[in-house]
Amino acid sequence: MAAPSTSKAEKAYIQASLQASPPLRADGRTLLDFRTILLETGVAPLANGSARLNIGKATQEGGGGTEVLAATKLEVEDVETGDGVDGGRLVCSVTCSPSAYPHMSSIALDELQYDLTTILNQTLSHPSLHPKNLSILPGKKSWLLSLDLVVLADAGNVFDALFMAARAALWDTKVPRTRAIQYQTRRSGYASKNTDAMEVEGESNITSGFDTRDMARAAADFELPDYWDEGEVLDGRDRWPVCVTLNLLPPVHFLDATLPEEASTTIKLLLAFSFPSNTQSSLQAMRLTGSGEVVLAQMKLLMADGERYAREVFHALELKLRDEDIRRNVKARDKFTVR
């Protein structure tokens, strides 16, 4: 993942300037500053929820920065015969565009993709984060929520970008409303509250080959009622975690590393925190990657720091997502009425 060629001297130079006091970074940020993050939701019209995120795009047309595209798609799965799970399931996959890693061979790219997928999937499909409204018919049908992330360009700090994009896409996801259909005999006269009973009218003494009223069945299928919006939001919107990557260069650590900085730090600590609105924050994932060692006593401090940074990222992201919601719904509606 490192820049294709960073010489020893260059690495030493970057390390020394990061450890200097005051610390210096090539783009003038302090150790805990992030680059500019750009986010847009609803970018893929064929997906149920989508987001495009860019960290560190140059202000002019210049481009650059880490760019991630995330989208969710819902599919119906059969629990009895297919490989569905009662209550639905979430599957993540990460694809890396070869243009993001132009110096990598396709085998190395596959490995990287696999690594990223594992981390995302293990964190996001954990039962503690599972959304409650992915079930259609209990024991029969459920939604498969597949979250696909694509790294279009990598300019460092790809993990934070992936988690943020994943959170934005999941936040944007709308689950279509479903209504259970039940075929029932006339005599039983029972209809549960939220199932739509389809009763066949007619005389009961007529026996016809087409009369299937005696075949009593429970909710057999579902339909998609027509409604003005695309469905209800995915449950547990506020639980999806955000990740901060602490790049450790004892005695300091810094956030949002660029590619040369990533190449010159040996050890990275990934911390994914979730901040549910009613309860305390929880640590959803932690990874220590790279070679090197960390003093155990320092870990605790790093985690406390990480939580603080993650909370800031979380709040900023939450604000932006709400803003996007308003932009796409309220403002679009206003624009429409003006026309």
Place this chain on the structure above:
Amino acid sequence: MSSRVEILNDGGYRSDGRRQYELRDVNIDLSQQGTADGCCTISHGLTQVLVTVFGPREAKMRSQTLHDRAVINVEMSVLPFSTGERRRRARADRRILELAATIKSTFEPVVQTTLYPRSQIDIFVQVLQQDGGLLHACINATTLALISAGIPMSDFVCAVSGGVHATSPLLDLTMLEENDLPHMTVAVMPRTSKVTLVALETRLHVDRFAEIFSLAGEAGQALHREMRRAVRGRTGRLVGVMETGMKQPIGGEPLERDVVMDDRMDF
């Protein structure tokens, strides 16, 4: 009355409100993507393709180079959420390999590969959304990406798809039309009116072929104007920025600047 969508109604309109020979909205974005040498995002209606070009550069594998010209390497990937139904396609999918090979053979005669012996030009195609006309979107995007990478080519390559409904030819088909009609993709070089690609996967009556073929040639010219305008717009902007950067500081020494090349393009 069937519930099927009418491909071409009595008023001469298609399902998306276009006339027979009307092309969809073309949107060209040539802004920089990551570390690529050239890139282009093009959208024909709802079909959207991103192409990035790297090179000419040293090949990853030495054994694949040729001693007298550059090798063009095309890799294509389709995003899993680009279609209505989610489908994961491996990079070695037959269909994708075929499309990539088609793109490669389209550009081999146009790119002046003999200028860069023992090197490689990488073309990475990402399909972001598809709604018919995938191949022609890929080819148009690749042309623009190669141009923005500054790779010498003998001409633009402008591709467009055409089909026939009953006896009336249509241009730039959507997914819905593509599923029902015989269709083909034609790539033309507008300056010389040469054709570098004709791809026909369905059966088409011989009498209709010539008609669509000449229509596609004309549509290629129209696309060429659009593409040239995008390239000129971007180049003009870059030159403008360069000039403001080169402005002579007040009272200082005049900066040495590049020799202005003859920027007149006679197409």
